[in-house]
Amino acid sequence: MMDAHLVAARPGFRLDVRVTARAGEVVALAGPGGAGKTTALRVLAGVDPPCGGHFTLDGVPMDAWPAGRRPVAMVTPDPLLFPHLTVLENVAFGPRCHGASRAAARRCAAVWLEQVGLPEHHHTRPRDLTPGQSHRVALARALAVRPRLLLLDGPLTDGALPRPRTRSVLRHHLAAFPGVCVLTVTDPADAASLATRTLLLHDGACLREETVRPS
Numbered sequence: 001m002m003d004a005h006l007v008a009a010r011p012g013f014r015l016d017v018r019v020t021a022r023a024g025e026v027v028a029l030a031g032p033g034g035a036g037k038t039t040a041l042r043v044l045a046g047v048d049p050p051c052g053g054h055f056t057l058d059g060v061p062m063d064a065w066p067a068g069r070r071p072v073a074m075v076t077p078d079p080l081l082f083p084h085l086t087v088l089e090n091v092a093f094g095p096r097c098h099g100a101s102r103a104a105a106r107r108c109a110a111v112w113l114e115q116v117g118l119p120e121h122h123h124t125r126p127r128d129l130t131p132g133q134s135h136r137v138a139l140a141r142a143l144a145v146r147p148r149l150l151l152l153d154g155p156l157t158d159g160a161l162p163r164p165r166t167r168s169v170l171r172h173h174l175a176a177f178p179g180v181c182v183l184t185v186t187d188p189a190d191a192a193s194l195a196t197r198t199l200l201l202h203d204g205a206c207l208r209e210e211t212v213r214p215s
């Protein structure tokens with residue numbers, strides 16, 4: 001269960017949005033550019049400081065937890081893979097940071113690369129991946145740490161894969177994901193194919209909340 005009241009301030013902009021979700025729910029933050037979608041994810045991830053509100057996951061207050069210690073994984077539009085590591089090492093990095101042995105982390109990474117359809121790319125360097133493959137590696141890297149909250153910023157906007165293909169890959173993983181997922185979309189129609197619930201944001205506030213389908 002996630003319970004968040006996200007309050008953040010930037011010059012000329014204030015975010016003030018309440019987001020609650022149960023495990024298994026996929027919440028889409030929809031809205032035009034500048035609505036505050038990415039800022040909301042960044043506050044949840046712990047990379048942008050809030051200036052009020054609260055955030056609990058399964059009853060545990062997260063506000064004081066640094067980004068690296070939160071059971072939260074975020075996939076950004078730029079996949080931000082480590083260029084000097086292979087694909088397998090990129091995905092194994094998270095489990096290693098969470099205390100897995102080198103061998104266990106590599107086994108875990110191999111499983112997730114298989115899951116995202118890239119089993120033959122263990123030794124590939126990020127520079128040799130297509131943009132679509134890079135995004136799938138980033139998704140594998142996020143899922144490999146078994147986060148309780150998965151944040152996907154603009155998963156349909158990269159244009160690297162045909163959108164129906166990206167949608168079906170994401171739908172498959174989100175259906176099996178046991179935690180809460182919060183993702184961002186510009187077009188609310190995109191939310192319908194992925195989310196169980198949509199919050200329509202405008203200028204930092206939630207204009208409307210819609211249940212798309214029961215989780």
Ligand SMILES: Nc1ncnc2c1ncn2[C@@H]1O[C@H](COP(=O)(O)OP(=O)(O)OP(=O)(O)O)[C@@H](O)[C@H]1O
Pocket residue numbers: 010011012013031032033034035036037038039040186
């Ligand atoms: N690093 C930053 N420094 C200052 N202001 C910022 C920064 N990042 C975003 N903003 C401002 O915060 C507001 C919300 O931006 P945000 O990126 O959260 O919106 P968004 O809904 O995700 O937009 P988009 O769909 O274009 O990514 C905007 O007014 C934006 O200009």
